[in-house]
Amino acid sequence: MSWLDDLQKKLPEAQMHILNDAKSPSGVPHVGSLRGILAHDAPYRFLKEKGVPVKYIYGSDDYDPLDEIPGGQSAEVYEKYLGVPLCNVPAPPGSAHKDIAMHYISDFFKIFEEIGVDAEKYYMRDIYRNGTFNEAIDIVLKNVEKIRKIYYDVSHSERSPHWYPFQAVCDKCGRIGTTEVIDYDGKEVTYICKEDLVKWAKGCGHTGKKSPFDGNGKMPFKVEWASKWKYLGVTIEGAGSDHNTKGGSRDVASAICSQVFGQRPPTNIPYSFFILGGAKMSSSKGIGASARAMTNFLPPEILRFLMLNSKPKSEVNFEPTEKYIVKLFNDFDKLHDKVLNNQELEEYEKLVYELSQVHYKEKYFTVEFSLILTLVQLPHIDIYKEVAKRKGSELTEIEKENINQRIKAAKFWLENFATEEEKMYLQAKMPKDAEEKLDNVQRAFLHKVATYIENINWTEEDLQKAVFAAVRTTPIQQANAFTAFYKVLLNKDKGPKAGNLLAYLDKQFIIERFTELKYDNLKYYIESATELAEIEEWLNKEADKISTISTHKEIIENNYFLDINVTLKDEKSFIKRLHINDVDTEKTFEEIRKKIFTK
RNA sequence: GCGCCCGUAGCUCAGUCGGUAGAGCAGCUCCCUUUUAAGGAGAUGGUCGUAGGUUCGAUUCCUACCGGGCGCACCA
Numbered sequence: 001m002s003w004l005d006d007l008q009k010k011l012p013e014a015q016m017h018i019l020n021d022a023k024s025p026s027g028v029p030h031v032g033s034l035r036g037i038l039a040h041d042a043p044y045r046f047l048k049e050k051g052v053p054v055k056y057i058y059g060s061d062d063y064d065p066l067d068e069i070p071g072g073q074s075a076e077v078y079e080k081y082l083g084v085p086l087c088n089v090p091a092p093p094g095s096a097h098k099d100i101a102m103h104y105i106s107d108f109f110k111i112f113e114e115i116g117v118d119a120e121k122y123y124m125r126d127i128y129r130n131g132t133f134n135e136a137i138d139i140v141l142k143n144v145e146k147i148r149k150i151y152y153d154v155s156h157s158e159r160s161p162h163w164y165p166f167q168a169v170c171d172k173c174g175r176i177g178t179t180e181v182i183d184y185d186g187k188e189v190t191y192i193c194k195e196d197l198v199k200w201a202k203g204c205g206h207t208g209k210k211s212p213f214d215g216n217g218k219m220p221f222k223v224e225w226a227s228k229w230k231y232l233g234v235t236i237e238g239a240g241s242d243h244n245t246k247g248g249s250r251d252v253a254s255a256i257c258s259q260v261f262g263q264r265p266p267t268n269i270p271y272s273f274f275i276l277g278g279a280k281m282s283s284s285k286g287i288g289a290s291a292r293a294m295t296n297f298l299p300p301e302i303l304r305f306l307m308l309n310s311k312p313k314s315e316v317n318f319e320p321t322e323k324y325i326v327k328l329f330n331d332f333d334k335l336h337d338k339v340l341n342n343q344e345l346e347e348y349e350k351l352v353y354e355l356s357q358v359h360y361k362e363k364y365f366t367v368e369f370s371l372i373l374t375l376v377q378l379p380h381i382d383i384y385k386e387v388a389k390r391k392g393s394e395l396t397e398i399e400k401e402n403i404n405q406r407i408k409a410a411k412f413w414l415e416n417f418a419t420e421e422e423k424m425y426l427q428a429k430m431p432k433d434a435e436e437k438l439d440n441v442q443r444a445f446l447h448k449v450a451t452y453i454e455n456i457n458w459t460e461e462d463l464q465k466a467v468f469a470a471v472r473t474t475p476i477q478q479a480n481a482f483t484a485f486y487k488v489l490l491n492k493d494k495g496p497k498a499g500n501l502l503a504y505l506d507k508q509f510i511i512e513r514f515t516e517l518k519y520d521n522l523k524y525y526i527e528s529a530t531e532l533a534e535i536e537e538w539l540n541k542e543a544d545k546i547s548t549i550s551t552h553k554e555i556i557e558n559n560y561f562l563d564i565n566v567t568l569k570d571e572k573s574f575i576k577r578l579h580i581n582d583v584d585t586e587k588t589f590e591e592i593r594k595k596i597f598t599k
Numbered sequence: 600g601c602g603c604c605c606g607u608a609g610c611u612c613a614g615u616c617g618g619u620a621g622a623g624c625a626g627c628u629c630c631c632u633u634u635u636a637a638g639g640a641g642a643u644g645g646u647c648g649u650a651g652g653u654u655c656g657a658u659u660c661c662u663a664c665c666g667g668g669c670g671c672a673c674c675a
Contacts, residue, residue, distance in 0.1 A: 002615055024675065067674070155672080177674090198674075221675050245671040246602045272604060273669065311615080314604060315669070326636095327611075327623070334623090348615060374636050390634090424636085461633080468633045482635055494636050572633090 002351055003311050004046040010267050012235065017052060019044050020234040020266070021119075022059035025086055025105040027070040029291045032240070032274045033108070034115075035316065038307040039238050039271040041117045042355050049354075057232065058112070058119040062087040062101035063128055063218045065167075065177030067200050070100065083175035083201030085218070087125040101125075111291055115300040116358035124224075127232075129215035136227035136261070137212050140165045140219055141184040143260050147223065150255045155247040164189065168217035171208045176218060178203030187211065222249045226256035230263045238269025238312065271312035276320070297412045299405035305332045305356040320417035322373075329369035329406075332356065336366060364398045365391045369406060374496050376410040377424040381500060383407060424490055426505070430516050431491035434484075441528045442484035443519035445474040449485070450514040458507060464499025475528040475577040488513055522556045529579035532592065535564060538576065545569050551593055562592060 011017065021040045023033055037058070044056040063085050069075045073092055081089045086101035097103040101123075109121055127133055140147065141164055148159050164181035170193040178197050183190040189212045193203035210216050219227060228234055243250040254265040276289055295303060306328060310316055318324070335353040338345055340363050345353065367387050375383045387403055388395050395403070414423060438446075452466040471481045486495040495501060502510060539546070545568045552563040562578040578592065 006616080026675090061675085064675070157673080200674085241603060241670050242675090243671090244603070248602080248671055249675080270603075275669080317668085323611080323624080330623080351615095368636090370636055465633050471632090478632070479635085486635085492636085496636065498635075499633085 002348055004043055004351070007043055007236075007267065007269065008047065008050070008052075012264060012267070014235050015053065016233075017047060017054040017235045018233050019054065019056045019236045020059065020228060020232060021056075021237065022061050022124075022228075023105070023108065024061040024064045025101040025103075025108070026064065026066060026068070027104060028072070029104065029108045029111075030289050031276070031291050031294045034111075034291050034294065034303070035271055035274045035307055035312075036238065036240060037112065037117055037119075038115075038304060039269050039312045040236075041119070042308055043236060043269065044118075045355060046351075056117075056119040057234075058109075058121050059127075059228070060101060060105040060121065060123045062099075062105065063124040063176070063215075064221075065175065065201065066100070067177060067198075070104075083173075083177035083198070083203065085125070085169065085174075085176045087123070088174060107292060111295050114295055115303055122232075124218070125215070128218060131214050132231055133219070133224075133227055134213040136231055137166060137217075137219060138186075139260060140223055140227070141181075141189070141212065142186075144184075146260055147256060150259060151222075151252060154252045154255050155249075165219055165223040166212055166217055167191075167220065168208070168210060168212060169215075170204060170206055171210065172206035173204035175201060175203055177201050179217070181212075181217075184212070189217070191217075222252040223256055225249070225253035226261060226265075229253070229257050229266055230261040234266045236269065237266040238271050241270070241272050244268070244270045269312055272315040274307070274316045274318060276318050297409055297416075299402070299409060300358040301356045302329060302332055302409075304358065305352065308355045309352050320413065322413075322418065322422045325409075325413055325417075326368075326370050326373070333366060333368065339363065340365065362398065364396060364402055366399070366402055367406075369410065372403070372406045373410045373413070374424065376407055376414065378496055378500060378504065381504075424492070424495070426489060427491050430488060430513065433491055434487040435517065438484050438487060438517060439480075439527060440519040440524040441474070441476050442480055443517045444521075444524040444528070445470060445476050445481050446484055446488060446514040446517065447519070448474050450511045453502070453507070454511065458503065460497075460499040460503045462499075463502040464497065467498040467502070469573070473573055473575045475530065475575055488517070522559060525554065525556055525559065525561050525577065526579060529561060529577045532578060535576045535578065539566070542566070542568065547571075 019040045021036050023029060023036075040056060040058075044054055047054040065083050066078065066081050066086055066089050068082075069078045077092075078089070087099050089100040091097045091100050091103035095103045097106060112119060112121075144164050147165050148163065151157050151159055162180065162182045164184060166181045166184075166189060167176050168179045168181060168189055168191040169176045170179050170191070173193060175193060178195075178201050179191045179193045180197055181189045181191045188209050190209045191207070193206045193208075195202050195205060197203060218224060229237070239250045242248070250268070257263050257265040298306065306318070307316060309331070335345065335349055335356075337343075338349070339353065365387075367390060371386075372383065375381050375386055384395055384400060384403060387399070391399070449467055449470040452470045453463060456462045456466055467485070471478055474481065482498070483493050485498060486492050489495070489501065489505075546566060547569045548567045550565045552565060554561040554563060560580040562580060564576045564578065566574045566576070568574075580592075
């Protein structure tokens with residue numbers, strides 16, 4: 001059982017269900033609008049899948065007045081348009097569109113295509129102008145007392161005694177936000193374009209009389225909302241928590257819908273906001289929180305997954321941290337991999353996965369986002385080749401496209417959200433952390449790598465081999481060796497494949513960096529020595545594979561060490577080290593040698 | 600003031616119509632090694648915010664309270 005099943009149960013009988021959502025195109029749409037789009041798209045797809053006749057319509061509320069200077073636009077240019085219907089406000093210079101409403105909404109509608117939302121678009125300017133709302137306007141004007149009472153009863157908001165639920169477009173100045181209707185004779189309204197009706201716009205003072213129909217004006221938001229439900233036949237419409245509060249606009253519209261139009265209000269889908277790093281993303285705060293920025297960042301199926309993986313009523317608390325983003329991709333990939341491997345999905349997993357899909361119908365291989373994030377930061381790396389290697393075969397076009405999207409996401413994240421610490425930087429100087437934390441064995445290991453790579457071909461493969469050879473011939477734990485390796489180069493404990501990393505760096509630089517940290521030779525020998533028993537155990541285990549064994553005696557400041565050099569049949573060499581404290585050292589050496597060679 | 604959401608393992612969270620709790624990451628123990636932003640195996644870890652109530656049985660339903668987040672109360 002999902003929230004969608006619950007929703008379906010609540011639906012009234014209808015020949016065709018119509019889902020509606022709308023946006024006022026008064027600025028760059030903020031990312032939160034995507035939640036609304038998908039909160040409607042989910043039931044749309046769900047019902048369609050179940051064979052229920054259903055349509056999803058999405059409106060541009062472009063007959064709303066401009067009520068603030070759009071973010072990023074010049075106040076000088078737009079101040080005089082405050083109060084004017086958005087569809088009559090000119091677009092910013094350079095725009096491909098005539099009016100500002102189209103300017104903003106057209107890119108927003110493009111996003112619909114990108115994230116696979118199949119909604120039928122409509123524009124309020126058309127709805128008003130073509131007379132769809134004429135009947136509603138007449139009813140509303142005649143029921144002014146009833147509506148006034150609803151406003152008061154539901155939201156405790158008192159309208160002036162002259163108030164009518166309608167705003168005419170002023171014949172003189174073209175504003176709609178500043179006019180107050182004072183009379184309706186059944187055919188025409190009398191209005192005054194007031195200077196002080198609202199704080200954000202100034203009317204021209206004109207008094208006029210005109211028909212309220214065919215685009216001559218609009219109903220206020222809450223009344224208009226109810227009219228949409230009635231005259232566009234809306235049966236399902238959600239709303240964000242800003243409208244959904246008790247006594248809020250949704251309640252007012254519902255009351256008008258049922259009491260004035262005699263129609264059951266649509267089934268609600270209450271949804272919460274999409275929050276960025278703990279703060280509501282607002283359109284006025286600019287591009288950073290825009291829907292466009294988010295779609296430029298996340299691949300469409302990830303974005304859908306992000307919005308649909310939780311119930312609509314719970315907030316999505318998006319954080320652009322590495323941990324959060326990587327987990328987001330991984331959570332999606334987990335479902336994706338289950339499908340790829342023909343594993344059974346839980347019912348809700350299946351639902352979420354299907355709702356997240358955009359257009360891929362066939363199976364495709366994908367790689368962890370964290371790997372892409374690493375590879376993107378290494379120049380000269382053929383990411384497609386690396387992915388193909390992991391897949392084990394050539395990449396399909398879909399897979400290449402998928403990787404492209406992930407590369408784009410990784411780059412976007414690195415540019416916009418990554419902290420300096422999260423970025424992988426080649427350290428210009430020896431990191432302090434390396435100086436403080438690396439022990440003598442680790443330092444000695446780095447020196448050894450330096451000698452090993454001095455005279456080899458500077459290729460990924462040879463470098464990789466050389467690093468591992470150095471690991472084996474230093475009595476060191478492999479994990480410690482690699483920690484040292486990444487620490488001096490990147491100031492991190494882990495990193496990309498050693499050979500890859502070295503291959504694109506300068507040899508001289510590497511050698512200097514690896515030999516920069518000095519170490520105490522005696523301490524190195526002492527710290528890297530192991531117990532005889534341990535060595536014996538190891539030799540026993542590898543006995544079948546051993547090709548040759550030799551030993552080397554080392555005396556440092558009266559400390560005796562025995563290096564046991566073992567070469568396996570596959571030509572890998574290992575060095576194990578023994579620290580000998582016995583009184584009769586020479587004798588002990590001989591005994592141990594005998595012991596070892598007899599194996 | 601009113602409304603909604605959340606409070607579950609160290610961290611981030613699942614737990615979708617009641618049957619004494621799960622995942623990922625981190626930590627721990629081992630294994631693997633020219634696959635180190637890797638893989639594999641295992642153990643550990645929670646009086647499910649608090650207090651009541653309904654029930655044979657509550658993380659789940661109800662009530663109150665505490666703590667956190669968001670929204671509304673003018674306009675959309």
